[in-house]
Amino acid sequence: MSDEEDIVLSELNDEELVEQMFDDLYDGLKEEIEEGVNILLERGWTPYDILTKALVGGMTVVGHDFRDGILFVPEVLLAANAMKGGMFILKPLLAETGAPRVGKMVIGTVKGDIHDIGKNLVSMMMEGAGFEVVDIGINNPVENYLEALDTEQPDILGMSALLTTTMPYMKVVIDTLIEQGRRDDYIVLVGGAPLNEEFGKAIGADAYCRDAAVAVETAKDFVSRKHNQLAG
Ligand code: B12
Helix, strand or coil, X not given: CCHHHHCCHHHCCHHHHHHHHHHHHHCCCHHHHHHHHHHHHHCCCCHHHHHHHHHHHHHHHHHHHHHCCCCCHHHHHHHHHXXXXXXXXXXXXXXXXXXXXXXXXXXXXXXXXXXXXXXXXHHHHHHHCCEEEEECCCCECHHHHHHHHHHHCCCEEEEECCCCCXXXXXXXXXXXXXXXXXXXXXXEEEECCCCXXXXXXXXXXXXXXXXXXXXXXHHHHHHHHHHHHHHC
């Protein structure tokens, strides 16, 4: 038996537990991550802190080692799966804030791209802030976005891309909206690790959001401006 099997998560203090969760996420141990999340909840941690400090923090470590060729796709998939286990527990809690509905968003990852953790996190945080979110998933060609916009009539269109090769596709979607004369019907927010503010501006999005918390703030800001405009 290895030392690791002897670790009892509930006996660790908060700091040790978060550290252990980083290791467990790294090793793709979904059940341990779920247990860790539940323990932190019992200890009075807010769902948001667990999400950002334990889960996203752990995923950052995974990201570095993936970049440096220490971890490979199968391991990262396991880590992602463990992260999703934790997110699944937090999701209803984040949505429970009882905030009145502030607006509606359609969100999806662009064509050629299957990364969905960041998008899911944004969805969860937006729901927690009182937005209705329609998630159209990954690998979306422009047609999917258009169809969802037609059916759902949202205030906001959110697009996610994690690859430098897929992020230009956001411009394809925005250009199509311009061609159809409906670009200004939506607040377009974009995000994903390789993007930046400049890119967001260059492709004609309303804003680039660095993370889910900024996404919520930006969305609230734009929606209230839109409503004020309509009122005035
Ligand atoms: C997990 C992961 C995977 C998993 C994805 C599992 C899943 N279900 O998502 C798997 C193993 C499948 C994968 C595959 C690949 N990956 Co990958 N992956 C990652 C990794 C390690 C973490 C991404 C992540 O989940 N981060 C955590 C979340 C919370 O952060 P986030 O996504 O950035 O999201 C936040 C913000 O960006 C923002 N945000 C995100 N989306 C949106 C949308 C809106 C509207 C808003 C407002 C905000 C917003 O808010 C989020 C929350 O705060 C990154 C490394 C990294 N540093 O990003 C590489 C990374 C993105 N992958 C990379 C690569 C190369 C690949 C592959 C091509 C590898 C391969 N050779 O096959 C494939 C591509 C598959 C494809 N076609 O999409 C590269 C990209 C390099 C580049 N410059 O293009 C990275 C950067 C790793 C690296 N340095 O090499 N990957």
